[in-house]
Amino acid sequence: MGNKYTKRYSAEYRRDAIGLVRSSGRTVTEVARELGVSPESLRNWVRRDQADRGEGAPGELTSAEREELKHLRRQNREQQQTIEILKKATAFFVKENDR
Known part of the structure; x- marks a missing residue:
């Protein structure tokens, strides 16, 4: 830092x-x-x-609130990435089942 x-x-x-x-x-x-x-x-x-x-x-914001905000933003980013991966996986399996 x-x-x-x-x-x-x-x-x-x-x-x-x-x-x-x-x-x-x-x-x-x-x-x-x-x-x-x-x-x-x-x-x-x-x-x-x-x-x-x-x-x-x-x-x-207090220091505690800043830390919480940082944590929540990180958590949100990770959840968004997980959602994107799951969407791609779902699309892949739907295509596989249509064959």
Whole structure:
């Protein structure tokens, strides 16, 4: 996920960084600069945290909802593929029986 230059931060590190933004009264940019994190990354973490707390923008999904949506989309794709295979198999057997 992400390009090879993207640093991976532990969940604990992200939680601590979000906590610093929430409690310090400083801007995301200031905290990001202090921690050596990109402001965009920290802003995304804070936004996701707000959504998970139910404080996000109207209609914004929580992390759990995003995961569920990803899972349901994958499941839907697999079921569509299964349906296509079954249609082809059915057509094949109908043709075989007509001989």
